[in-house]
Amino acid sequence: MIPNNFEYVRAGSVQEAVSLLSQHGEDAKLLAGGHSLIPAMKFRLSAPSTLIDVSGISEFSGIKKNGDRLEIGAFVTHRTVEFSDEVKNSCGVLAEAASQIGDPLVRNRGTLGGSLAHADPAADYPALVLALAAEIHVSGKSGSRSIAADDFFTGLFETALSDGEIITKVSFPVLDKGVGAAYEKFPHPASRFAVVGVAVMLTIAGGKCSAARVAVTGAAATAFRATDVETALTGNSPDESTISDATAKVADSNDLLSDLFASANYRAHLCSVLAKRALLRAAERAR
Ligand SMILES: Cc1cc2nc3c(=O)[nH]c(=O)nc-3n(C[C@H](O)[C@H](O)[C@H](O)COP(=O)(O)OP(=O)(O)OC[C@H]3O[C@@H](n4cnc5c(N)ncnc54)[C@H](O)[C@@H]3O)c2cc1C
Structure with a gap:
């Protein structure tokens, strides 16, 4: 239950995290809430040489309505989604689902981006992003792009993210009348x-x-x-x-x-x- 040795660095922005990922190579991993990655490291299912902590990045850690879309930053925790009035008013099913994730400890630390990137077959958000036709926004060394939820999950713990890409935010529809x-x-x-x-x-x-x-x-x-x-x-x-x-x-x-x-x-x-x-x-x- 003790992980392999690793280096730890803290990124202050998405741009810095992207450049740290490219600098440290393919054995480096992002650390968000740590509630999937750290257990995997303790079981030695994952042994990254460097952890790049993105949990303190303030950009993409908010929730905002943008026209007929609700944008949730990748670093937003499950608990914030659960209690957000903006989420409850615009796309309440997300708050309902977030309230059913794990326990309070998991919800306080785990993030939307971490859950989607991990692509656990038993995680809740994958069903939500597919049903709600969400768009997953990512940034990497070749720029930014968005991936339709329908194209995002490619296999067991596998996604359409390319090496070095970071999920920055997820855009959901605002659920109107009807x-x-x-x-x-x-x-x-x-x-x-x-x-x-x-x-x-x-x-x-x-x-x-x-x-x-x-x-x-x-x-x-x-x-x-x-x-x-x-x-x-x-x-x-x-x-x-x-x-x-x-x-x-x-x-x-x-x-x-x-x-x-x-x-x-x-x-x-x-x-x-x-x-x-x-x-x-x-x-x-x-x-
Ligand atoms: C006891 C327990 C119970 C749980 N129960 C549930 C449950 O009921 N439902 C559920 O859905 N989940 C559950 N989880 C999982 C939990 O929701 C995790 O927090 C979540 O899946 C991963 O998010 P994280 O922020 O902790 O990511 P981390 O563990 O930090 O990272 C997970 C992976 O995603 C990568 N990553 C993280 N952020 C990004 C990003 N922005 N862009 C690209 N890659 C990124 C990391 O490099 C890593 O590979 C549970 C976990 C535990 C420990």
């Missing part, structure tokens, strides 16, 4: 990680669902969208029977994880139950 979102999670009783979590965003116009996004975390190697459910809902009235039919099969158990906590069949069942609950709540909120 749009409802919800997150339902079956937490592991010890860690609170999602055995399965389902996030949804529904747009309702004239009593019919004009757009639906349904995303699942915890169930497979990476979070994914349940596109068959989305198609079944679009153009139809989001009533209980339509939602029940659409969520009868959210995922094929052949594609799901099976472990000590839950078999693939049980995870498939949870996907259906949680998707139905989340969609019913989102439909209520959109009305």
